[in-house]
Amino acid sequence: MRYLTAGESHGPQLTMIIEGLPSRVPFSKEKVDEELLRRQKGHGRGRRMQIESDEVQILSGIRFGMTTGAPVALAIENKDWAKWTEIMSPKPEQDEADKRRVSRPRPGHADLNGAIKYGHRDMRDVLERSSARETAARVAVGAVAKQLLEYCGIKVAGHVVRIGSVGTERLDLSRLTLDEIREKSEASLVRCLDPEAEQAMIREIDAAKAEGDSLGGVVEVIVENVPVGLGSYVHYDRKLDARITQAIVSINAFKGAEVGIGFEAGERKGSAVHDEILWSEEQGYYRKTNRLGGFEGGMTNGEPIVVRGVMKPIPTLYKPLQSVDIDSKEPFAASIERSDNCAVPAASVVAESVVAWEVAKALLETFTSDKAEDLLREVERRHQEVKGF
Ligand SMILES: Cc1cc2nc3c(=O)[nH]c(=O)nc-3n(C[C@H](O)[C@H](O)[C@H](O)COP(=O)(O)O)c2cc1C
Numbered sequence: 001m002r003y004l005t006a007g008e009s010h011g012p013q014l015t016m017i018i019e020g021l022p023s024r025v026p027f028s029k030e031k032v033d034e035e036l037l038r039r040q041k042g043h044g045r046g047r048r049m050q051i052e053s054d055e056v057q058i059l060s061g062i063r064f065g066m067t068t069g070a071p072v073a074l075a076i077e078n079k080d081w082a083k084w085t086e087i088m089s090p091k092p093e094q095d096e097a098d099k100r101r102v103s104r105p106r107p108g109h110a111d112l113n114g115a116i117k118y119g120h121r122d123m124r125d126v127l128e129r130s131s132a133r134e135t136a137a138r139v140a141v142g143a144v145a146k147q148l149l150e151y152c153g154i155k156v157a158g159h160v161v162r163i164g165s166v167g168t169e170r171l172d173l174s175r176l177t178l179d180e181i182r183e184k185s186e187a188s189l190v191r192c193l194d195p196e197a198e199q200a201m202i203r204e205i206d207a208a209k210a211e212g213d214s215l216g217g218v219v220e221v222i223v224e225n226v227p228v229g230l231g232s233y234v235h236y237d238r239k240l241d242a243r244i245t246q247a248i249v250s251i252n253a254f255k256g257a258e259v260g261i262g263f264e265a266g267e268r269k270g271s272a273v274h275d276e277i278l279w280s281e282e283q284g285y286y287r288k289t290n291r292l293g294g295f296e297g298g299m300t301n302g303e304p305i306v307v308r309g310v311m312k313p314i315p316t317l318y319k320p321l322q323s324v325d326i327d328s329k330e331p332f333a334a335s336i337e338r339s340d341n342c343a344v345p346a347a348s349v350v351a352e353s354v355v356a357w358e359v360a361k362a363l364l365e366t367f368t369s370d371k372a373e374d375l376l377r378e379v380e381r382r383h384q385e386v387k388g389f
């Protein structure tokens with residue numbers, strides 16, 4: 001299974017094609033739209049989110065609420081395009097657009113490297129595609145993957161565990177169901193499960209905004225009821241933990257990812273890291289702890305997948321950063337009209353989506369199926385097999 005996205009931030013639309021989905025996967029447009037709305041929300045978002053009201057258009061591969069097995073093509077309109085038609089015009093008449101050429105690279109963005117790499121003197125040709133607007137496309141694709149996972153009994157939830165200096169304790173998953181995590185994060189303005197931390201995060205976002213500054217943070221994604229043995233130890237590019245962390249770092253502004261206790265493992269002794277193996281008639285094999293976040297040897301071990309990603313602060317600041325004009329080579333202080341000042345809550349939805357995609361893809365690699373019923377049968381068989389193994 002694979003997907004491609006196309007589209008510029010201020011172009012007419014985002015376009016997605018998903019190939020390799022089995023047939024007969026239940027599909028709801030409303031569920032995709034719900035995910036798109038979740039990505040638009042969160043304290044700290046800028047004015048662009050008041051202009052957009054993301055809604056998916058289904059162009060192929062779905063009939064009467066089910067996938068047909070054909071490629072699924074989706075689109076999301078950019079409402080802001082109406083104001084950008086001239087500047088984003090594909091026609092050769094460039095006079096007006098030329099006057100509005102972007103010659104000032106923004107620190108922390110793809111602008112300068114992208115311009116050098118692709119030979120653009122107008123950095124709009126870089127920034128339009130490098131913009132995180134593309135994450136809307138990935139959430140739509142992830143929402144399709146989530147529906148495939150849901151059909152197989154696999155649940156995904158995400159939440160925010162840090163914004164700036166405010167962090168939360170690690171969750172005890174034996175005391176909280178995934179539905180509760182989803183419910184609580186949904187009720188929070190910053191997708192944080194701890195109400196006290198939520199208030200402190202909001203205060204910190206507001207304070208940074210007042211100073212013309214921005215904030216990053218850390219998000220966590222949990223996937224539950226994953227069959228044992230997705231991914232493989234036999235080759236580097238089949239290790240599912242590696243593919244998931246790659247997917248997280250591929251989200252705009254993400255600078256790192258960890259599985260389970262992640263970097264903390266480097267500080268602890270082995271006995272405080274590895275998860276002992278137990279067996280019972282009722283549960284089959286299980287672990288007392290899940291410090292390794294559901295992975296051993298690049299494969300799922302049946303425990304919940306727990307991954308985190310760290311997002312750097314938004315690079316476009318109201319408090320200008322210094323840069324150099326590529327025409328005059330003169331220094332300038334970058335000024336802006338609008339930007340998010342914290343997009344960590346939105347990014348947690350993107351993180352859920354890319355993780356859901358990777359798990360769904362690995363599921364289909366392990367249990368190759370043309371139709372959804374065959375996939376479900378194989379997944380259930382694996383769950384049974386593990387108990388008696
Ligand atoms: C949901 C989301 C919203 C974002 N919004 C902005 C924004 O409004 N302004 C900005 O400068 N960067 C924003 N970013 C981050 C930039 O897109 C990103 O830092 C930039 O493309 C450079 O890529 P890199 O940080 O991955 O190197 C956002 C990122 C995400 C995930």
Ligand SMILES: C=C(O[C@@H]1CC(C(=O)O)=C[C@@H](OP(=O)(O)O)[C@H]1O)C(=O)O
Nearest residue numbers: 046048049130131132133136338339340
């Ligand atoms: C459009 C989205 O995010 C955008 C991501 C972004 C960036 O530089 O990454 C910059 C801003 O865009 P604009 O310059 O049009 O205000 C954000 O609004 C979105 O999340 O849908």
